[in-house]
Amino acid sequence: MLRTHNCGELRIEHVGTQTTLCGWIQRRRDFGSLTFIDLRDRYGITQLSFNEEQNAEMHETARSLGREFVVAVTGNVVERSNKNDKLPTGDIEIEVTELKVLNEALVPPFTIEDDTDGGEELRMKYRYIDIRRRKVRENLVLRHKLTQALRNHLSAEDFVEVETPYLIKSTPEGARDFVVPSRLNEGQFYALPQSPQTFKQLLMVSGMDRYFQIVKCFRDEDFRADRQPEFTQIDCEMSFVERDDVLSTFEGLIRKVFTKTKNIDLGEIPILTYQEAMDRFGSDKPDMRFGMEFCHINDVAQGEGFGIFDSAELVVAINAKGGNAFTRKQIDAFTDYVKRPQIGAKGLIYCRCNDDGTYKSSVDKFFDQDALAAWAKACDAEAGDMIFVLSGNRGEVVNQMNELRLHLGTELGLRDRNEFKACWVVDFPLVEWDEDSKRFHALHHPFTSPIAEDRALMETDPGSVRANAYDMAINGMEVGGGSIRIHDKKLQSRMFELLGFSEQEAREQFGFLMNAFEYGAPPHGGIAFGLDRLAALLAGTESIRDVIAFPKNNMGRDLMIDAPAELNTQQLEDLGWDLATKKGS
């Protein structure tokens, strides 16, 4: 080893020992005959001191060192006269007796500080330097702890990690596939997996019983904020289970991860049906850190002569507790917020619950005090609260109110990043009708089974069939999802048919799975969690890019290695591509 200690390790009890440290120059301070250098490595920062009187030549060299030079120093650990209580090593410094420059460095394009002056694109281009920053490094270490906790827990629960191939045939999971041309099979392509879904099901047919894999998945989606074309799933599958077995197994996993990485007990995770989640929060991934649940007030709001309410399919309110303190200006800002084109409400109606027990609404012309008192009763509102109301077409209003609820939650400081609330959402619709293609689409994927008691509805009213599927959401973010699968060939064929596959298409694409179902497929189900999202949640960051070592930008580019890029002529020729047009033959 070139070093005896690391830069985060030495303490007051090491005073008197000799040490050799290696690292990068974080900062240099010159005070005439004395020079101090902060030496940094992955573990921390240690102060070095150089004294001209003791060694003039070395002092001169120390003064010439630039930021990020790599050096090795040997010296004595001494107590600092000027202690720094912000650094774990702040009680000591190294009086350097030997200095070796291991490598020089150009001036880095941004400062290696917590609050750096580098913009995101620049930091992505020089990600290897960005990772020297404490925050980024700590995120990667946290991610490591997370995967370690996952692996340990799942292994202890008899799950076996099995690798499945990356070069496969397209599987429909709702997104576009990335494809890889095959040189040996000209004109044919592999697809990169959107998930190992069919493989993990085949592993159940193989009798592996409990499988997991921390695995890269690839989806070629159009520009969407905070999406990566490649991302990591914690992919899991189990045999001989029903829904509640899967939920309790993975509730255990997620709770373990939170205690191991954050020392937080998530508590029991409540289960909401999809319908309930939509009715109470207007979202299938509700943020459960705060209440402000939807109050359906059609009964009390309609029939009073206010046309907008009377013609609405849904009149929905929320009670912002203590919101009577909102100023006119704040209310205007909320109104502007819901009227933004992305949200699309026509307006926002409010009713103040004054401290003296009276009410003041934006529709006083239509609603007298008694009518407003009925709203308040329906919303469980009391003096000091504020009721907000939206109305219109059900689907739209529910979305708009969800947005408003989240916005108010943020404004009222109810969405603390250090607090974590999880929930399960179950009984999603199996399929949804797509007007454009005039077909049903699987809401989850085609391998999800319907709830047994809804099976017959597949023939009469497919849109109302509930899937035996579940998602987990934490703090309003979907972190995982899965289902009990179809394991019966007939039902799987019926499902493909419902989704508009001809018999031949189904056979071509999924013949292997249907064949497997004829060789003793056990009942099985599973789930996949988004590792990047979980890591981002635990790290308290908004963006999954912060927890990925080498992320791509929003256009799917890796700015550091500059990918994607063109191929050279030889590569194109090998693939049988037309060199003039650079198109496949």
Ligand code: ASP
């Ligand atoms: N393969 C699914 C997905 O990627 C997860 C699952 O059903 O287990 O969403």
